[in-house]
Amino acid sequence: MQYQASVNKLTQPLVQYLLDNADKLRLAVDKLENGCTVIDAGITVPGGLEAGRIITEICMGGLGTASISQSCYTDHWPLTINVHSSNPLLSCLGSQYAGWSLSHGKYYALGSGPARALATKLKDGVVEPVEELYKELDYRDSFDSAALVIENDAIPPLEIVEKVAAACGVPAERLTVIVTPTSSLAGGVQVVGRVLEVAMHKAHALHFPLENIIDGSGSAPICPPHPNFVKAMGRTNDAILFAGQVHLFVKGDDEAAEKLARELPSSTSKDYGKPFAEVFKAYEYDFFKVDAMLFSPASVIVTAVESGKSFRAGKLDNGLLDQSFGF
16 A cells, blocks of 8 residues: 655644744754754653644644543543544554664664654665564655654754664754653653554554554543653553543454454453553563553444444543552
């Protein structure tokens, strides 16, 4: 499946909006010595919910919308982020998914956002995507500038920035790096705003034909921030695991749609049942030991568009959500 849309081109107006309204959004903008623009969304400045909402849309490659509203679907946490994409495959997996591993010395971060779709490497004399996923998506972006979102509490070293620019095939002065600490308001919003992406990623892990997912939406409560990284990260995960709601519209037969709905919820995982920070600690803070099937929304609806039938599975857990959020 070949897409013509450029996720980096589509996000440029959103990136420019952050730059033009940095003071209003309580962001800090800096130029590194190589010309790269860095947007600080919560390290040395407060940032905020609105910045997080816009960054969520940047992560989604300009192919999705994010809104913040008050909702009563949880008992105690009304502040909600709602996301939607009519191209969830490219928006969520082709852009939003944090799939680019970046490290230098003691600095480590996962990169997400549209720059991923530009990144290539030379292997055995052949140019190929940095991430294998893009071979499955059959998509490679082409644009003269790039935007990358990093979830970290420190600005990346120049070596990482140079690596990103080179992989994307753009000069450093045409690269924008947005840094969102997990413990910040903006960081929390943009992670919880991955509720639809998490469902798409699990559908991929379950070997559901991704091209059959033609539309999707999701919502989850915005978690209160926490100064401790592990607890902050745990809360962002738990917002999705215990109260994330996703609705997918799929092509294909009813049996496949029903099977997807049944297998998608987080409660199907052997590690479900306690706040993520506790699970993480029990595995000695090793992500690779956590059951990959845990990372999914609490409740899902899968609608088979050809028959009109919908299948629902999973449920919200207000008790675990309250425990995680410190109620």
